[in-house]
Amino acid sequence: MAITADSLIKLPPMQKAYILVGTLALIAGLYWYLLYNPKTAELAELNLRQEKLQAELIESMAIAADLPRFEAEVTRLNDELKKALLELPDKKEIPSLLTNISKLGIESGLEFIRFKPMNEVPSGFYAKVPVEISVKGTFHALAVFFDKVSRLSRIVNITEADIGGAKDEGGKVILTTPCLATTYRFIEGESAKK
Numbered sequence: 001m002a003i004t005a006d007s008l009i010k011l012p013p014m015q016k017a018y019i020l021v022g023t024l025a026l027i028a029g030l031y032w033y034l035l036y037n038p039k040t041a042e043l044a045e046l047n048l049r050q051e052k053l054q055a056e057l058i059e060s061m062a063i064a065a066d067l068p069r070f071e072a073e074v075t076r077l078n079d080e081l082k083k084a085l086l087e088l089p090d091k092k093e094i095p096s097l098l099t100n101i102s103k104l105g106i107e108s109g110l111e112f113i114r115f116k117p118m119n120e121v122p123s124g125f126y127a128k129v130p131v132e133i134s135v136k137g138t139f140h141a142l143a144v145f146f147d148k149v150s151r152l153s154r155i156v157n158i159t160e161a162d163i164g165g166a167k168d169e170g171g172k173v174i175l176t177t178p179c180l181a182t183t184y185r186f187i188e189g190e191s192a193k194k
Helices: 005-009 013-065 067-087 091-107 139-150 189-193
Strands: 111-117 121-123 126-137 156-159 164-169 172-186
Touching: 013 067, 091 111, 091 126, 091 139, 091 172, 126 139, 139 156, 139 172
Parallel strands: none
Antiparallel strands: 111 126, 121 126, 126 172, 156 172, 164 172
C-alpha cells in the first residue's frame, strides 16, 4: 500500500505523532551512525595524538633548555677522548714508541738481549701490542728503566718480569730479566667494528 499525502492527512493525530517520532528517530539514528560516531572516534584519536605531541613538545623544550649543558658535556667528553687517544698511539706511532722504550733502557744502563715485537691482539676499540724484552743490568738500572717507562705519555705496561740470573761482574751484581712490555693502539673504522 502506497502512502500518499492525502492518506497521511486523514490519519488520526496519535498515528501522525508516531510517524513523526519514528521519522525523527530514524533521522537521528542515521545521523549518529553515519556522521557523529565516526567523527567521535576520529576526535578521540586526534586527542590522543595531540597528547603525545604535547608530551614530545614538553620533552623537546626541556632538552632545548638544557642544550648548553649538553653541549658542554659533549665538549668535555670530546676533550677526554682526545686525551685518551694521546695515550693510545696509532699504528704509525708504534715503532717510535718502541724505539723510545729501547732508548730508555740504554739510558738506564741496561743491555738489551732480546727485543721482539709480537702480533697485536685486538680488543674492542684498541689493540694490545706486546713486546718480549730481555735485559741485562743492575737492579738499580732495572728499577730506573721501569720508572722511566711508567712516566711515558703513552700507556706501557711491564708484566711477567722474572728478575733472576744474578752474576757478579766486576763487583756488580748483574741480573738478567725477561719481561713483557705491552702498549695499546687505537683501532679505527672497520677493524674496531669487528
